[in-house]
Amino acid sequence: MTTAPVASAARSTLAIRSENLCRHYRMGESLIRAVDGVSLEIHSAEFVALLGSSGSGKSSVLNLIAGLDRPTSGSVIVQDRDLAKLSREDLAKYRLHVVGMVFQSFNLIASMTVAENVELPLRFAEVDRNQRLKLAQEALERVGLQGRMNHRPTELSGGEQQRAALARALINRPQLLLADEPTGNLDSHTGTEIMDMVRDFNRELGMTVLMVTHERALAERYAQRMIFLADGKLVDDQQTAYVHSGKRGQS
Amino acid sequence: MKIPDLTELALRNLRESLLRNSLTTVGISVGVASLVAMLSLGIGLQQMASRRLVKSGLFDTIVVTSRRELRGMGREEERTGPAPGESRVLDETARTEIERMPNVAEAYPDIRFATELRFEDKPHLTMVSALPESAKSNDAFEGMQGSFFSSDTAAEAVLQKSFAEELLGKTPALGAAEPSVSDLAKPLLGKELIMRYAQRGASPVSRSAAAAPDGLSGAAYSVVSREQKLKIVGVADLDPESMRGPTRAKVFLPLKLAESLHVMQPTDLREIARAASDQPVYSSISVRVKNPAQIQGVEDAIKKMGFTAFSILDASRGLRQFFAVLYAFLGIFGSLALMVASIGIVNTLVMAILERRREIGIMKAIGASDGDVKKLFFAEAGAMGILGGLAGVALGWAIGQVINVGTNVYLRRQSLPPEHFWAVPWWLVGGAILFAFVVSMVSGLYPAGRAARLDPVQALRYE
Numbered sequence: 091m092t093t094a095p096v097a098s099a100a101r102s103t104l105a106i107r108s109e110n111l112c113r114h115y116r117m118g119e120s121l122i123r124a125v126d127g128v129s130l131e132i133h134s135a136e137f138v139a140l141l142g143s144s145g146s147g148k149s150s151v152l153n154l155i156a157g158l159d160r161p162t163s164g165s166v167i168v169q170d171r172d173l174a175k176l177s178r179e180d181l182a183k184y185r186l187h188v189v190g191m192v193f194q195s196f197n198l199i200a201s202m203t204v205a206e207n208v209e210l211p212l213r214f215a216e217v218d219r220n221q222r223l224k225l226a227q228e229a230l231e232r233v234g235l236q237g238r239m240n241h242r243p244t245e246l247s248g249g250e251q252q253r254a255a256l257a258r259a260l261i262n263r264p265q266l267l268l269a270d271e272p273t274g275n276l277d278s279h280t281g282t283e284i285m286d287m288v289r290d291f292n293r294e295l296g297m298t299v300l301m302v303t304h305e306r307a308l309a310e311r312y313a314q315r316m317i318f319l320a321d322g323k324l325v326d327d328q329q330t331a332y333v334h335s336g337k338r339g340q341s
Numbered sequence: 342m343k344i345p346d347l348t349e350l351a352l353r354n355l356r357e358s359l360l361r362n363s364l365t366t367v368g369i370s371v372g373v374a375s376l377v378a379m380l381s382l383g384i385g386l387q388q389m390a391s392r393r394l395v396k397s398g399l400f401d402t403i404v405v406t407s408r409r410e411l412r413g414m415g416r417e418e419e420r421t422g423p424a425p426g427e428s429r430v431l432d433e434t435a436r437t438e439i440e441r442m443p444n445v446a447e448a449y450p451d452i453r454f455a456t457e458l459r460f461e462d463k464p465h466l467t468m469v470s471a472l473p474e475s476a477k478s479n480d481a482f483e484g485m486q487g488s489f490f491s492s493d494t495a496a497e498a499v500l501q502k503s504f505a506e507e508l509l510g511k512t513p514a515l516g517a518a519e520p521s522v523s524d525l526a527k528p529l530l531g532k533e534l535i536m537r538y539a540q541r542g543a544s545p546v547s548r549s550a551a552a553a554p555d556g557l558s559g560a561a562y563s564v565v566s567r568e569q570k571l572k573i574v575g576v577a578d579l580d581p582e583s584m585r586g587p588t589r590a591k592v593f594l595p596l597k598l599a600e601s602l603h604v605m606q607p608t609d610l611r612e613i614a615r616a617a618s619d620q621p622v623y624s625s626i627s628v629r630v631k632n633p634a635q636i637q638g639v640e641d642a643i644k645k646m647g648f649t650a651f652s653i654l655d656a657s658r659g660l661r662q663f664f665a666v667l668y669a670f671l672g673i674f675g676s677l678a679l680m681v682a683s684i685g686i687v688n689t690l691v692m693a694i695l696e697r698r699r700e701i702g703i704m705k706a707i708g709a710s711d712g713d714v715k716k717l718f719f720a721e722a723g724a725m726g727i728l729g730g731l732a733g734v735a736l737g738w739a740i741g742q743v744i745n746v747g748t749n750v751y752l753r754r755q756s757l758p759p760e761h762f763w764a765v766p767w768w769l770v771g772g773a774i775l776f777a778f779v780v781s782m783v784s785g786l787y788p789a790g791r792a793a794r795l796d797p798v799q800a801l802r803y804e
Contacts, residue, residue, distance in 0.1 A: 178710070197702075213350070214342055214710070214713055
């Protein structure tokens with residue numbers, strides 16, 4: 091498999107930059123420092139894994155970058171947008187057009203068919219019905235689910251559900267793919283299938299991928315960079331072996 | 342989100358919790374049905390009252406009197422217009438002139454006189470009046486036994502029930518049960534009455550006085566006692582002249598017959614002192630307009646001619662006010678059920694937020710704005726409102742039909758004519774659905790706002 095030229099060309103531009111990013115919660119008397127002064131830079135088309143144990147703050151960082159949450163202090167700038175300064179309406183537009191999200195528990199809407207789930211972001215973007223159907227078909231073909239379009243999520247296996255979630259994340263052609271433990275609920279074989287697809291999006295579509303995981307082996311296998319968090323702080327940031335050895339992308 | 346997408350999504354969500362949403366919609370429909378039922382009863386009653394009043398001739402009739410008629414009804418004109426002595430005479434010329442006015446259906450003289458009627462050789466003194474053919478549709482003759490006059494010149498009479506009682510010597514004591522019209526009519530229909538009256542005849546003196554050189558002429562005529570045989574053709578239960586109070590007649594003749602009799606009228610005596618005229622002079626004329634809505638214009642035009650005119654329009658204003666108050670009360674009571682139903686909508690949607698918390702979180706994560714979520718919940722509330730409104734109007738209409746049929750069965754058993762006192766006009770159908778929609782949207786305000794404000798991170802954690 092060859093590396094898409096778009097990925098290397100866009101490498102130099104900065105996709106995500108956070109400076110002294112903090113997210114604190116008050117829980118009764120105590121203050122929880124979920125994210126505590128994280129500063130990082132991620133380049134366009136980079137595949138970065140965010141690692142750490144439970145409660146290390148990796149999902150909180152992901153939510154702040156996804157525009158689902160707002161920082162208590164500090165800033166997070168995604169493609170020149172300071173998310174802390176965006177209105178609720180603009181944050182929604184940002185999530186709709188810039189970000190694609192994949193979750194551990196798939197998060198498909200059970201009352202909708204697979205095709206309806208996949209085309210849902212296009213409804214919010216006010217795309218015409220026919221165009222929606224066409225794009226949903228394309229996205230589902232890309233993840234190999236064309237035969238399952240009219241099934242309900244509950245009729246699908248875990249791997250198929252995550253593929254449908256990937257298709258949904260892909261449908262608006264976002265620049266940023268944020269994945270929160272995407273293989274957490276899958277067996278290793280299915281997990282590998284999903285990760286291969288994520289890597290393909292990164293390479294072929296030039297999408298910047300930020301993946302939260304607690305599996306170091308998975309990160310080393312697919313990501314170019316690993317950022318380690320502990321107690322809400324960034325404790326390590328390193329390139330993976332694949333980059334150093336020049337074998338990046340081989341599975 | 343586009344409206345068709347929003348609607349589709351809302352209907353899909355409603356189908357997902359079919360039982361709960363159906364029950365909420367049934368609640369709305371019961372509310373709308375009660376509103377529709379109450380208001381259509383009010384409208385029906387008003388229409389029934391209007392129909393009755395129009396048929397009674399009260400609303401399309403103007404009573405015209407000369408200002409010379411000092412006991413007339415128009416006191417105001419007496420103060421502002423020309424002196425009664427100088428005002429116009431209400432004669433045949435004036436009647437023809439009024440009849441030719443636009444929007445006037447007919448103008449006929451009020452021929453009314455007290456006279457003696459003999460029945461089986463017994464004299465009875467009563468008030469007689471003449472009726473035009475158009476009075477046939479007057480609802481006072483609806484429950485009449487026998488028939489209306491066969492023609493406008495027939496020597497026939499219709500009796501009011503109380504006079505029939507008098508003729509048969511069956512006048513009930515105070516508080517006693519009244520005999521039925523059919524019992525009274527049986528022995529009377531087809532029988533003969535002899536009416537004795539004073540006829541005003543032209544006198545040779547009158548003709549010579551008209552040519553008097555000094556202009557001081559007076560009306561002169563002869564008065565001859567006459568008899569007219571009349572066949573009793575009908576006995577009316579109701580009183581067609583109830584509005585006339587003490588001058589109301591109990592025996593009615595066809596108008597053309599009464600005119601041809603030239604019965605001496607009270608005005609004839611007064612006119613002796615004024616001009617001689619071969620034409621009949623009337624104490625009053627009844628003017629029937631083509632449409633009750635035109636009554637004011639015609640009344641004003643007649644007043645301009647120098648006559649006193651009176652219609653029941655002022656009384657109808659009071660009636661309209663009464664029905665406005667009735668509507669308000671019925672509307673408030675009807676709306677109460679809808680208000681209760683609106684609490685059901687709030688409850689259903691708040692429950693839906695709790696159940697679909699995660700779904701809202703997902704939608705927000707993939708790009709739904711607060712507005713999209715709010716609109717979705719509004720659409721669900723609105724859809725329940727419209728569906729409930731449609732079902733409610735149908736239910737209200739059905740309740741009305743059932744009550745209508747039931748009441749008419751009861752009326753028939755009481756030997757009363759059927760009545761349609763339930764009306765569901767189109768504006769009420771549209772208005773009720775719109776009202777249900779608006780109430781639902783207002784009910785959706787709080788749940789929709791709450792759903793829109795949901796924190797997506799919290800919502801996605803929710804299991």
